[in-house]
Amino acid sequence: MSDHSQLIVANWKSNKTIAEVESWLKEWSATKTALLSGLEIAIAPTYPHLAVVHQWLQKDDLANVKLAVQDISPFPAGSYTGAVTVANLEGLNIKYALVGHSERRRYFHETHTEVANKVEQAVQVGITPIVCVDAEYAELQAAALDRDVLKKCVVAYEPLEAIGNDHNQSATEIEPVVRRIREIFGSVRVLYGGSAAAENVREYRSIVDGFLVGHKSLQADSFAALLTAATHQ
Ligand code: PGA
Numbered sequence: 001m002s003d004h005s006q007l008i009v010a011n012w013k014s015n016k017t018i019a020e021v022e023s024w025l026k027e028w029s030a031t032k033t034a035l036l037s038g039l040e041i042a043i044a045p046t047y048p049h050l051a052v053v054h055q056w057l058q059k060d061d062l063a064n065v066k067l068a069v070q071d072i073s074p075f076p077a078g079s080y081t082g083a084v085t086v087a088n089l090e091g092l093n094i095k096y097a098l099v100g101h102s103e104r105r106r107y108f109h110e111t112h113t114e115v116a117n118k119v120e121q122a123v124q125v126g127i128t129p130i131v132c133v134d135a136e137y138a139e140l141q142a143a144a145l146d147r148d149v150l151k152k153c154v155v156a157y158e159p160l161e162a163i164g165n166d167h168n169q170s171a172t173e174i175e176p177v178v179r180r181i182r183e184i185f186g187s188v189r190v191l192y193g194g195s196a197a198a199e200n201v202r203e204y205r206s207i208v209d210g211f212l213v214g215h216k217s218l219q220a221d222s223f224a225a226l227l228t229a230a231t232h233q
Helices: 018-031 047-059 102-108 113-124 135-143 171-185 220-231
Strands: 006-011 039-044 065-069 094-099 128-133 154-157 190-195 211-212
Touching: 006 094, 006 220, 018 065, 018 190, 018 220, 039 094, 039 220, 065 113, 094 113, 094 190, 094 220, 102 135, 113 128, 113 135, 135 154, 135 171, 171 190
Parallel strands: 006 039, 006 211, 039 065, 065 094, 094 128, 128 154, 154 190, 190 211
Antiparallel strands: none
């Protein structure tokens, strides 16, 4: 592990209505305080829910909770119907953008080059890209990125076979991949994603700088349990 603080990102994917987001935030507000020391947390809702979470972050005392997007357009503002650009996000205080999630690569056919263009867009406005990679294409993805932006990225190692199924990879399995990612990307924060849960996060603590959490972030209580486990070593 490097000397970065732990970053834990809640990736809600295409889940939740506004009412469900509001009840998550309400439940969270009741339990949060003890969980935040020493952790940086980011919440990645869908685009229509960003403003709701943004408002909540304003009024509560939540300095170490940040807002993230799950994707970003590879293009600047302009005639790109349906795309959300970094310009559209101005004023929402977006700190992180997931780019190249395996679900984007799989269902939306994103290429390493498109992911690299998204990274460029994000860093131009000071949004930190969280580049998601599997072991087999980490190197190719890094090669598509400008050397200067590599060091501005966070990298999330997400083995495909561990996503969304409660079959997390063991610490022994991920250790050599994370080491290789650090060789390729340099001194960046590396997160693990793939069924991260309260029951398993402790085993990775000496290896990674945090977690990208999907299904265990959907309920405020399971996410709170994960944070508790990550905090208490
Ligand atoms: P999971 O998802 O925690 O549900 O495995 C992680 C991710 O895909 O970001």
